[in-house]
Amino acid sequence: MPERAPRPAPALDARLAALDAAGLRRTPRAPVGRDLTTNDVLGLSRDPAVREALIQALAFGVPHGGAASRLLRGDHPAWTGWEEAVAAWQGAPAARAFSTGYAANVGLMACLPEPGDLVVSDALNHASLIDGLRLSRAQRAIVPHGDLDAAAAALARHDGPAWIVVESVYSMDGDRSDLAGWADLADRTGARLIVDEAHATGLYGPEGQGRVVAMGLRDAVFASVHTFGKALGLAGAAVVGSEALADWLYNRARSFVFSTAPPPFLAAGLHAALGRVRADPALRARPALLADRLRAALGPLDTGPSNTHIVPVITGSAPAAMAWMAALATRGWDARAVRPPTVPEGASRLRLVMHAPLSDDDVDRLASDLLATAPAPA
Ligand SMILES: Cc1ncc(COP(=O)(O)O)c(C=O)c1O
Incomplete structure (x- = not known):
């Protein structure tokens, strides 16, 4: 049999040229001019109190490296303490910290729904939610943005466990989702509701908890995701919900299990940033x-x-x-x-x-x- 040569992959130069031709090529651009793009919406990435907390943590010898996965030697008390603080702030039983919001969403969506489950996902959901869903083996129904009727119809066609995943504030259109409507649909159908609060955390609610708390929906939501690289001005994220959820993520969220813990000194900055958010x-x-x-x-x-x-x-x-x-x-x-x-x-x-x-x-x-x-x- 003649040996089959592999077909060469298309040249990347040609693919980049196609992006150029469509006006879609991105190139790194150093920040110049007055910022209208940041997600550091409260300016806390340069806050003196947060900086001081970070400096003090380092001065007291809190490690500046995560060292290993949380499941190994990376389970520094700084992170368990931070998770307790987030849970208390959110009025929820538990929270699980992740290195980024991307990792939180991918880990959460990939390990929660099981094969045979249906996940109803808003068409404008963030790439991290979509990527997590792609890793899960659940069925997906992508519904038009904010379309509760389409979601209800998809749920009615499904016989088995179901999930609904939406954002709280949509990052490209800047609109707020109808969280009360989604919670009601979840309640009526028995689906479990997951809310990504990336762009609401730090801005809504009596202490900046986000829209879930602002609207009194904590008990109606199975999991909410809060990122700390935006209004809190640092980095990281937490998934908030039940003790069992936090425990499940500890065991099964692959972006948590197979990743080095974030640096413990960062937790000191997060406490300080949270203090600033709650107080103002x-x-x-x-x-x-x-x-x-x-x-x-x-x-x-x-x-x-x-x-x-x-x-x-x-x-x-x-x-x-x-x-x-x-x-x-x-x-x-x-x-x-x-x-x-x-x-x-x-x-x-x-x-x-x-x-x-x-x-x-x-x-x-x-x-x-x-x-x-x-x-x-x-
Ligand atoms: C809605 C939403 N979820 C999750 C993320 C990811 O968060 P992070 O930047 O912390 O990875 C983003 C980031 O832009 C986002 O807009």
Whole structure:
């Protein structure tokens, strides 16, 4: 038999050129100009109290390396203490800490639903939820964004355990999900509800717990995911829920089990950041107030369904978004275009994040620069 030569993989240069041609190629870009992109929405990544807590932890000899998986020598008391603090803050029995929100979602979604289960997932859910679901062997029903009726229909067709997974605040459209509606659907159908609070943690609720607590839905939610690289200004995440859930994740979430524990000194910074968040309602409210001001000033521009601190300004075409980004850069703004595959084809946009360090004057100047440089309608 003649030996079969493997077919060479397509040249990456050609694939990159195709991205270029479609206006979709990303290249690393050093931050220049006034920041409109950050998820550090409370400015805590530079907070002096948080920095001091980190310095003190290191000075007292708290390790700066995780050393091993939590299941081995990495189970430092700093992390169990942090998990207890998160659970108490959230009014939940337990929390399990992960290195990142991505790892939390992938680990959670891959190990929770079992083969034969159905997972109903909102079409705009974050890539980390999608990737976790792809690793699970459950059936999936991807429903149009916020479509409770489509979700109900998918659940009605399924005979067996079911899960619903949604975000609390959607990171590209800046809209809030109908958590009460999702909780009601879960209650009616017996499905278990998972809520990713990445963009709500630190901003909503009496102590910044997120929208689940703000809406009194803690008992209606099976698991909520809270990331600490955004409003808390550091890194990491926690999955919050029952003791059994935390225990299951400890045993079965592969992104937890097979990964080095995050550095223990980081936990000291997280306690300090959480302290700042809990103590300062005015700080927590600031990004939403700035966003209201921006939306009100933008008049004819299309900000989609945004009603949070995330304000997309939709252009449709990717090249138009790129040109607008460049025009704003000449006026000193670092606004980033978001293009497919992060958003659907034809829904390219600038994604503007209102964060606490911006002043009212900054927002007014931004609004007038956006209006002055807006691309002509296609
Ligand atoms: C909704 C959502 N979930 C999860 C993540 C991942 O969190 P992390 O950046 O901590 O990995 C993100 C990050 O952008 C997000 O927007």
